Amino acid sequence: MPSRSATPSHPTFEQLNRRFRPALMAFFLRRLGHHAEAEDLTQEVFVRLASVDTDRMDSSEAYIFRMAANLLRDRSRREKVRFDYRATAQADEDANLDLLDPSRVAASRQSLEGVATALRELPEDTRIMFVLYRLEHLDRRDIAAAFETSASTVDRHLARAMAHLARRMGDA
Structure with missing residues (x-):
């Protein structure tokens, strides 16, 4: 199969990676302050971008940074759900919910062994x-x-x- 020639309006995946990886890292680092998370989210952008036909992008920069902003928003939502769950579990003293209670873990293992x-x-x-x-x-x-x-x-x-x-x- 012949390779696709890249024009300025239709860059290849590799060209997008070289051009936008540093900018995405900076974008995520400014918002997260944690290098490993910034690298993970940058990688996620390029994983998602790999399945996109770059010929159909009107503006690769706008598309990539919209994708990055959406990833941040999704991450924020997940963190909020986790925070709310932890806060609810801690606040509900009547439930005495301890997910890692050693006696519950031991009882569960014993029950599984019985099955x-x-x-x-x-x-x-x-x-x-x-x-x-x-x-x-x-x-x-x-x-x-x-x-x-x-x-x-x-x-x-x-x-x-x-x-x-x-x-x-x-x-x-």
């Missing part, structure tokens, strides 16, 4: 069908086709697995 043990107790076909259906979200008909059986047989295996897990987890 894993119960799954290992199942016959192999039943276990595989259950995992494919519940964890991999495959359709029952696709599972039936893979096992060369009927969908009703898959349903029986799934019901058997659910009953076993409910029994084992109820005992725990």
Whole structure:
């Protein structure tokens, strides 16, 4: 495929990178004050720019800096959501919400180990069908086709697995 010749009104991606990377870094550094974040956002601009047809840009400078401003706005929104969540979680003393409470982490691990043990107790076909259906979200008909059986047989295996897990987890 012949290479596209660049005219002043239609620069190549490489030309845009050479021309605008320093200006974008300065743009982000002035607003963020953190070199690593400025580099990340500059890189994100060029990642997004790589999928754009530069021939369709009226003004590459306006397009690139509009994209940069939008990235800053998106980052600001995400930070606000995170800040609001943290503030709400801290302010709500009644909830006693500690996402990294060691006892909750240990209880969750123990619960997961119980499920894993119960799954290992199942016959192999039943276990595989259950995992494919519940964890991999495959359709029952696709599972039936893979096992060369009927969908009703898959349903029986799934019901058997659910009953076993409910029994084992109820005992725990």
